[in-house]
Amino acid sequence: MPAPLEISFSKSASLSGGTAVLLSLFGSAAPSGAAIADPGQALTRAIEISEFKGKALSALELLAPNGSPADRLLVVGLGKPEDLTAQDWLKAGGVIASKLGKKGKATVFLDLDGLAVTGQQAADLALGMLLRNYTFDRYKTKKSSSDDVEEADAKSDKPIKVTIVTAAASDAKKAFADAEAVAGGVILARNLVNEPPNVLGPVEFAARAEELSKLGVEVEILGQEEMSKLGMGALLGVAQGSARPPRLVILKWNGGKTGDKPVAFIGKGVVFDTGGISIKPASGMEDMKGDMGGAAAVTGLMHALAARKAKVNAIGILGLVENMPDGNAQRPGDIVTSMSGQTIEIINTDAEGRLVLADALWYCQDRFKPQAMIDLATLTGAIMVALGTDHAGLFSNDDALAASLTAAGLETQEKLWRMPLGKAYDKMIDSRFADMKNTGGRFGGACTAAQFLQRFVNGTPWAHLDVAGTAMDSPKTEISQSWASGFGVRLLDRYVRDTFEG
Numbered sequence: 203m204p205a206p207l208e209i210s211f212s213k214s215a216s217l218s219g220g221t222a223v224l225l226s227l228f229g230s231a232a233p234s235g236a237a238i239a240d241p242g243q244a245l246t247r248a249i250e251i252s253e254f255k256g257k258a259l260s261a262l263e264l265l266a267p268n269g270s271p272a273d274r275l276l277v278v279g280l281g282k283p284e285d286l287t288a289q290d291w292l293k294a295g296g297v298i299a300s301k302l303g304k305k306g307k308a309t310v311f312l313d314l315d316g317l318a319v320t321g322q323q324a325a326d327l328a329l330g331m332l333l334r335n336y337t338f339d340r341y342k343t344k345k346s347s348s349d350d351v352e353e354a355d356a357k358s359d360k361p362i363k364v365t366i367v368t369a370a371a372s373d374a375k376k377a378f379a380d381a382e383a384v385a386g387g388v389i390l391a392r393n394l395v396n397e398p399p400n401v402l403g404p405v406e407f408a409a410r411a412e413e414l415s416k417l418g419v420e421v422e423i424l425g426q427e428e429m430s431k432l433g434m435g436a437l438l439g440v441a442q443g444s445a446r447p448p449r450l451v452i453l454k455w456n457g458g459k460t461g462d463k464p465v466a467f468i469g470k471g472v473v474f475d476t477g478g479i480s481i482k483p484a485s486g487m488e489d490m491k492g493d494m495g496g497a498a499a500v501t502g503l504m505h506a507l508a509a510r511k512a513k514v515n516a517i518g519i520l521g522l523v524e525n526m527p528d529g530n531a532q533r534p535g536d537i538v539t540s541m542s543g544q545t546i547e548i549i550n551t552d553a554e555g556r557l558v559l560a561d562a563l564w565y566c567q568d569r570f571k572p573q574a575m576i577d578l579a580t581l582t583g584a585i586m587v588a589l590g591t592d593h594a595g596l597f598s599n600d601d602a603l604a605a606s607l608t609a610a611g612l613e614t615q616e617k618l619w620r621m622p623l624g625k626a627y628d629k630m631i632d633s634r635f636a637d638m639k640n641t642g643g644r645f646g647g648a649c650t651a652a653q654f655l656q657r658f659v660n661g662t663p664w665a666h667l668d669v670a671g672t673a674m675d676s677p678k679t680e681i682s683q684s685w686a687s688g689f690g691v692r693l694l695d696r697y698v699r700d701t702f703e704g
């Protein structure tokens with residue numbers, strides 16, 4: 203496991219030992235760190251001979267030449283200066299973190315000829331390092347699976363001290379305070395999703411969310427009885443097959459003006475989805491521990507907003523249940539009454555997320571009258587068939603909201619692709635016996651699921667993000683090597699900044 207990183211910023215550094223990290227622009231011979239001694243031009247020659255060109259995200263590792271003040275040199279390519287985006291700085295940070303190894307310290311030189319690096323860019327680079335460095339190895343008692351003789355305590359590596367050297371050090375420090383808040387949120391979300399389902403039930407998840415009160419978040423937790431009094435028959439129907447009771451968590455961050463209507467984020471938190479009586483096949487079912495990825499992202503987002511004291515009034519709502527088959531479990535054919543009063547015929551007990559969200563959305567709208575409502579849910583396999591793992595599905599009743607979210611997706615590279623809602627999909631969930639049924643048949647599964655949710659939205663600007671393909675079992679990237687990506691935290695933090703703090 204990688205050692206933790208301790209990142210600081212400085213205007214200058216006297217190098218003695220450790221890794222010197224240099225950056226290089228595409229096609230330019232001179233890397234950053236011009237100030238470091240290069241006796242006999244050995245370093246310059248080594249870079250030349252290796253044909254390192256400074257291509258984006260390429261890396262060259264060198265043992266420091268004799269007489270150099272560093273032990274090791276790492277040169278990382280940035281690509282062309284005119285194309286550099288915030289995400290490129292994050293990725294460059296990720297590449298650096300991946301090459302630091304386990305020991306000692308590193309000094310990263312940012313100042314380049316022909317490119318004035320801003321404090322924000324320096325902080326983005328540091329954020330990329332933190333996100334890349336994340337691993338989830340809480341349950342590994344050996345150092346590595348191939349190396350089973352080493353003791354667990356060998357894991358407790360000392361932190362690597364990283365000094366980022368830049369003329370913009372004081373701006374960088376300020377920007378990094380916010381970046382650390384966001385990193386903390388992403389890592390919290392990843393931890394929740396990676397956690398095994400025996401450890402993280404609804405009660406345990408709620409307890410973790412409650413820890414946000416340390417950051418000034420107001421936390422309320424509703425139990426079964428309270429939800430029953432509120433008439434949340436849809437959510438409770440899902441929970442009734444589990445020995446572990448459900449929870450509804452309400453998180454409030456009041457960083458905006460008093461009286462300003464809040465923006466609300468609602469997360470599907472199915473801590474484990476067996477499918478219930480409509481049980482899933484065994485193969486891959488272990489992945490359904492991640493079926494609370496929406497709730498994890500909302501928790502991570504609320505952490506980020508509170509930790510950086512965002513100037514916004516935000517509500518987070520987590521619908522936490524476990525979907526189990528049991529003598530008391532809900533059956534196909536059951537009809538439940540939601541908090542809205544609308545009745546739902548259960549066709550398939552595996553379409554449980556929409557039942558949880560139906561009551562969570564209604565409750566949110568009814569109690570908080572939010573100016574906008576955004577739900578995140580690992581809702582359908584169908585969205586993975588449609589979009590794969592590169593985009594989450596975006597459904598919305600409001601074009602402006604959809605546009606803001608899409609833009610935030612492009613900025614953070616947590617990308618969204620808008621999908622359709624409409625009468626034709628809505629018709630597909632009409633039921634013979636109740637107001638609606640909980641599945642819409644074979645075709646358009648992600649759309650009929652979204653359409654179902656919309657029946658619980660009363661005109662409030664609303665967006666639904668189907669993150670089944672992006673929250674878990676995620677492809678490895680420069681800034682994530684984790685099964686759980688933490689998708690949604692950076693996206694919605696960016697949305698909040700651009701929409702409410704601009």
Ligand code: BES
Pocket residue numbers: 475477493550552553554555580581582583584641642647670671
């Ligand atoms: N949690 C699943 C969706 C899912 C599948 C998330 C794969 C992540 C990876 C959801 O509750 C579900 O089971 N959906 C069903 C709906 C169907 C029964 C209408 C699906 O997508 O198959």
Ligand code: MN
Pocket residue numbers: 475477551552553554555
């Ligand atoms: Mn399901």
Ligand code: ZN
Pocket residue numbers: 472475493552554555580581
């Ligand atoms: Zn599910």
